[in-house]
């Protein structure tokens with residue numbers, strides 16, 4: 001049985017950040033579905049897409065989809081870890097998370113990609 005499962009999953013993509021985001025969205029939509037009926041359908045779509053991605057054999061395409069989501073997920077993770085000491089910005093060019101100290105007024109933030117952001121810290 002275990003050997004059959006191993007051979008079934010061989011070459012398949014598995015799980016990643018996008019799948020976790022889809023599963024969290026699915027749970028949130030299903031919890032809110034009593035308020036708005038369409039959310040139940042949206043929840044099922046998210047769940048089915050997560051399952052489809054998990055068993056997909058087109059690994060390259062799934063990695064490309066995941067690569068678009070990873071900068072946003074890491075930005076949100078950094079926002080949760082950051083407890084008010086620093087202000088976080090996302091570079092619109094390279095999607096990198098930039099940390100700057102709070103309370104310095106309007107500053108120029110230099111991203112390693114060469115982009116300069118003018119933001120209030």
Ligand SMILES: [Zn+2]
Nearest residue numbers: 091094111113
């Ligand atoms: Zn950048």
